[in-house]
Amino acid sequence: MERITGAEALMRALEHENVDVLFGYPGGSIMPTYDALYDHKKTLNHILVRHEQGAVHAAQGYARVSGKVGCAIVTSGPGATNTITGIADAMIDSTPIVVICGQVGVAMLGTDAFQEVDVVGVTSPITKWSYQIRRAEDVAWAVARAFYIAKSGRPGPVVLDFAKNAQTSMVDYQPAKADFIRSYEPDPDLNEDQIRQAAKMINDSVKPFVLVGQGVELGNAREELKAFLEKADLPCGTTFLGLSAIESDHRLNKGILGMHGNLGPNVMTNQCDLLIAVGMRFDDRVTGNLQTYARQAKIIHFDIDRSEFNKNVKVDLAVHGDCKKTLAAVTALLDQTTHTAWIDGFKPYEEKEYNKVIDKALHPKEGALLMGEVIRKVSEATNNEAILVTDVGQNQLFACRYFKFTKPRSIVTSGGLGTMGFAIPAAIGATFGAPHRTVCMFCGDGGMQMTIQELGTIMEQGAPVKMILLNNNYLGNVRQWQEMFFQRRYSFTPMVNPDYELIAKGYGIPAKTVVERKDLDAAIQEMLQTAGPYLLQCAIKEDDNVLPMTPPGANVNEMLLEC
């Protein structure tokens, strides 16, 4: 055993957890740790962000595409409070991250010391676990426990609040391991009854419909899902976060669920006789009016988190467990069958949506550029193999609708929290989490400015983010709601925009603006062929609307195709 400082112990503990990248920003209360980091630069690649919110979103982007735990490190007080949005985002979207904050020494705790904030108090409601390390002796244990909690069961964020005295005092370091907490059951035993009942209900069903959520990707159960769907010929729809859990063009993938999803899956939700939800949580953006949601159907819910059962939607059968195991177990008991007539029933809705919405969005003949056509062209130019990172707003909704997926872990978007400013830092994180893949980031002119300072991180790292700014000179999504539900009273949604190309160039990032449709293909090619980062600004039609749409609180099957 070796006698080292608590800060050095943190370095060893992070290395022990196979951390290779840290996103962070230094400051007073975390300085001893940054001092220790100076000697670990070879193993722990620290990426200096430009704002602590960026560190957390970057850790999220890293985690989402790599399947590993993302890690952020910041100072106390304002450094810590700047991470709150990212932590809340990771909580609601089940993203495994560990955020390490500096904290004043224990002797100063509770005295309103300089840059003291009750970080555990503030973050407890938005973390899976939040813990204050007060002694160097606790570092190894706390780090092991933090990573175990963040990645096991339903993943989520963990905060370690690292008191300064614990960073500087000496400890006999020994690596710790965490794989059991008696009050925490991340991998529940399969319940044979539930498995048998689920299989029977599916085998008895004439019109089954599967809802695919992010749980499938979090559980690395893509193959199990596919086997499950294909054996019993089960059509499915996906949530935004579940988009890359199955190939976009898989014959059983009927599209996106929810408010701005596809017509077929939403209408058929209210026509199926069995709804099978896998690793999703019946968010109100997916269900619309709960009083009329799938009332005709029996409902089975597969989830690893017991507290999700019957939370929003009352289910007939809960199948508790890791869906990698539960899906495989149920599949073994399924009849090999087909549901051709039922699946053909999706077609009229697909055609209707194509004619009324999709064709117009993808193949406009004239007028300003549309988001849909840009997004689909970028997707196709990457052979539909890229990672999609989105911001929030119309750019997000269009991107999720028109980007296509063939590879796992390819969608990074802020689903539950809807955090504007998510895209740039999350995309930076994605380039570190999947260094050999193309990362395409779509962002609006509003959201771009919320974390625009991270262009500095992109510059410094040469992070190869392909940024597509869909500039409509509006807070477009809010403008759309104002148009539809507030009598076109455009209260503070027009955006006075800077010259983004010039800004990018100020950061040394190559940039181009496309206004004319005829220039789009070449510009996309140039962006993808330019090594490193690139900003492609597209001048988008100002008053376009994302359609179809289920108005808030309306019935899931009552989508507007025009407005």
Add this chain to the structure above:
Amino acid sequence: MEQENSIKLYTFIIYSENVPGLLSQITAVFTRRQVNIESLNVCASSTPGAHKYTITANCNLAMAKMLTAQIEKKIDVLQANFFTDEEIFINETCLLKISTPVMLENKNVCRMVRLHGAHIVEVNPIYATIEKTGITSDILSLYDSLKTLGCVLQFVRSGRICITKDFTEHLDEYLAEREKKRK
């Protein structure tokens, strides 16, 4: 369905590891869902190392289920369950400070104390202290009758403690099951 929606007083019994900060996390589960906590009692349980929370709150059955599920999800919570009054033995304690001059003047004061099976634990020329242990309604009945007699100077009630009418100790069984999984 009717049962699902009718509002009732439920008693939540929660066991957790003895770690700081959990109490506020548990109460936040209630307040976030607009459920008021009526009473709260926290102390070490009979199982070494485990803390016991006894919380009462008015809500419907679906909410009671949701609250326990959300509480149990906290990493350091061992178990969370809820009960109706029929499923548990309940106890509460109260202390009353009453005016000695009024007590001496009005015989009904002492009669009420005896009738309710309460004890006088201290008397001095100014006030007397009365203690009563029982179920909520008995305690409130004592208080109401003494208040009518105009002698109450102070009244305090404890939170509820209770014991389930079950034959098995679920926590011990749970912990034994869990220990088998320790690697």
